[in-house]
Amino acid sequence: MTEHAQDKMSAALGSVWASAALTLIKLVAGLLTGSLGLLSEAAHSLLDLGAAGLTYLAVRVSDQPADERHPYGHGKIESISALAETMLLFVTSLFIVREAVLRLMSGTVEVETTWYAVAVVLLSIAIDLWRSRALMKVAKATRSQALEADALHFSSDILSSAVVLVGLGCVAAGFPKGDAIAAIGVALFVLHVGYRMGKRTVDVLIDSAPEGIASQVSEIAARVPGVVSIDRVRARPAGATTHVEVLIRVARTLPLANVQDVCDAVAAAIDDRIAGADAFVKAEPLALDDESIVDTIHVIAQRRRVQVHAIAIDTVEGRRHVSFDVEVDEQMNIFDAHEVASGLEQAVRDELGDDVQVETHIDPRRTSELTGTPLAPDDFERLAREVLDCAEAVTHVREAHGVHIRHADIGLHISLHCLFDPALPVWVAHHATELVEQRIRERIAGVGRVVVHAEPWEQTAATAPGPVAG
Numbered sequence: 057m058t059e060h061a062q063d064k065m066s067a068a069l070g071s072v073w074a075s076a077a078l079t080l081i082k083l084v085a086g087l088l089t090g091s092l093g094l095l096s097e098a099a100h101s102l103l104d105l106g107a108a109g110l111t112y113l114a115v116r117v118s119d120q121p122a123d124e125r126h127p128y129g130h131g132k133i134e135s136i137s138a139l140a141e142t143m144l145l146f147v148t149s150l151f152i153v154r155e156a157v158l159r160l161m162s163g164t165v166e167v168e169t170t171w172y173a174v175a176v177v178l179l180s181i182a183i184d185l186w187r188s189r190a191l192m193k194v195a196k197a198t199r200s201q202a203l204e205a206d207a208l209h210f211s212s213d214i215l216s217s218a219v220v221l222v223g224l225g226c227v228a229a230g231f232p233k234g235d236a237i238a239a240i241g242v243a244l245f246v247l248h249v250g251y252r253m254g255k256r257t258v259d260v261l262i263d264s265a266p267e268g269i270a271s272q273v274s275e276i277a278a279r280v281p282g283v284v285s286i287d288r289v290r291a292r293p294a295g296a297t298t299h300v301e302v303l304i305r306v307a308r309t310l311p312l313a314n315v316q317d318v319c320d321a322v323a324a325a326i327d328d329r330i331a332g333a334d335a336f337v338k339a340e341p342l343a344l345d346d347e348s349i350v351d352t353i354h355v356i357a358q359r360r361r362v363q364v365h366a367i368a369i370d371t372v373e374g375r376r377h378v379s380f381d382v383e384v385d386e387q388m389n390i391f392d393a394h395e396v397a398s399g400l401e402q403a404v405r406d407e408l409g410d411d412v413q414v415e416t417h418i419d420p421r422r423t424s425e426l427t428g429t430p431l432a433p434d435d436f437e438r439l440a441r442e443v444l445d446c447a448e449a450v451t452h453v454r455e456a457h458g459v460h461i462r463h464a465d466i467g468l469h470i471s472l473h474c475l476f477d478p479a480l481p482v483w484v485a486h487h488a489t490e491l492v493e494q495r496i497r498e499r500i501a502g503v504g505r506v507v508v509h510a511e512p513w514e515q516t517a518a519t520a521p522g523p524v525a526g
Contacts (some may be wrong), residue, residue, distance in 0.1 A: 072112055074187045075105035078180055084177040099152065101180075103144050123360055139257045145250035154242040156236040177221045183216045212508055266293060269330070273300055276325050277337075282306055282318035283344050300335040308341030309351040312358075315339050349408065353380060362396060363421070365431045378404065379415040386420035391417050428462040428469060436461055439468075439500060446495035447508070452488045454513045467504025470496060478512035484511045 082098035142168035226234020272290040288303040304322060306315055319337040326335035341355075350367050357364045367380040382400060384393045401414040403510050431439070440459040447456035458473040474492060476485045489508035497503050 069112055071108040071187055071191060072105065074183055075101055075108045078183055079105050081176050082180065106144060107140075110325075114337060121419040132230035137262065138262070139254065142250045144259060145246055149243040149246045149250070156239040156243070160233055161235045174221065177217050178267045180217045181214055181221075183318040184211070184217065188214065199508075266291060269298070269300070271425065272330065273302060273326055273335075276329050277302055277304060277322045278332055280318060280322045280325055282310065282314065283322065284344065287340070297442055298328070298330065298333050300333050302326070302335060302337045304337060304339050307344050307347070308355050309344075309347060310341075352407055353378065353404055356407055357382075357400060360400055360403060364400070365419075366417075375411060375413060376408070377413045378408070378416065379417070379418045381419040383419050383421040386422050386424070388420075390418075428464045429465065431461055439470075442499055443470060443472055443496055446499055447472060447492045450474075450488050450491045450495065452476055452480060452484060453492065456492075458509075462505055467502045468500065469505050469507075470500075470503060471509070473509045473511055476510055476515035478514055 079098055082101055083095070086095035086098050129475050169277075188207050188211040192211075222234070222238055226238070234489040269291045273289045273291070275288045277283055283304050284307060285305040286302065287305060288301075290301040302322060304319070306318055310318070321340050322337045323335040326337075327333050343352075343355075347355075349369055353364060353367055363383040364380045365383070367378070370377050380395045384396055388396075397416045397418055401416055404414050406414055430436075439461050443459050443461070444456045447453050453474045454477065455475040456472055457475070458471075460468050460469075460471045472492075474489060476488070489510055492508050493506040496506050
């Protein structure tokens, strides 16, 4: 059991004992004096005793964790308890009003004002003040609606006891009808308190959103990086917890893992800024005005669960041409691979317009692990020298090093590092690596794969390794 749960149960149990003591004291004093004001107070305290018992049971159940049948927890049991208290308040108040009116009409009931009647009322006020403050303190700390309702009960008792005290004073001053009038005052006050509490309880039971929470949540979510807009905010209170559901919009180009990070950040911000909040955040993609064609193609491919690369865009005589490589499983047959590429091409045209020329290259994506074997030392030395010659003959390549060569299932696997001027644009360096690969394939027979790694010359020239066998 958590510390909050223990505090709630202790406060509720204290209210049960206090209400029981007050009920007994007021009942005895009312019967001895014949004061309807005291008897109405005894009935009110009896109501408080029943309400305190309901509150104690409610707080015990409400803090139980969520389960399969109650995925949102058991917090609303406190609202049901508060609603039951409200109904009892109305019934008791109507009964008191009826008895008071009958006494006023008959004028035959005598009321005795004694010192112990006054003492009972003063003692009641002191106990009610102590319990209302203790309950409200725990209610605010734990966001317990049941304890807050109980505190409201004890607060109402303070004022209603004061009204009874005034009624007894009127009787002592020779105005016996003052007791009945005081009882009506108590009943009207209790009806007012019951209405306020009942309205709040019904709002919780019908899932009325707490006032201002939608704008507060929207303001919090809008400050989280990656959130483009907030489409919807829903909130429903359940006991001490406010369940919040938020629908946000994020750029559709955002990777899935980043989308989840944004959702988590929004939920954490809401939970941190709003006490008792339990936020659930869902994101939907949104096409931004500044989205590039490359971004659009990536989004379309991701939507179709296809990977693409080497996207190129150019315009010829006013018509836009788009080309890219489509990755498919290496074991897929050419018919199915062509269907994948054709479907992606059509999806791009649907998004960008039919006047766009879309061209694709099918690129096999290797899913199996290659088996490699090293070359003989003499063969390696000869081929490595040829690889370095091919690389260093290409413009912009200042030096080549780190050659690896091995036999693989698809032929010779060759990798090397080429050094470039650090200020050289990436596209120029990439074009140079393509020329290096082309020269190697033209010069060396049986090449299956060539990997050319580009790196800046200044950082590695001093420590560049030579050819490495294997």
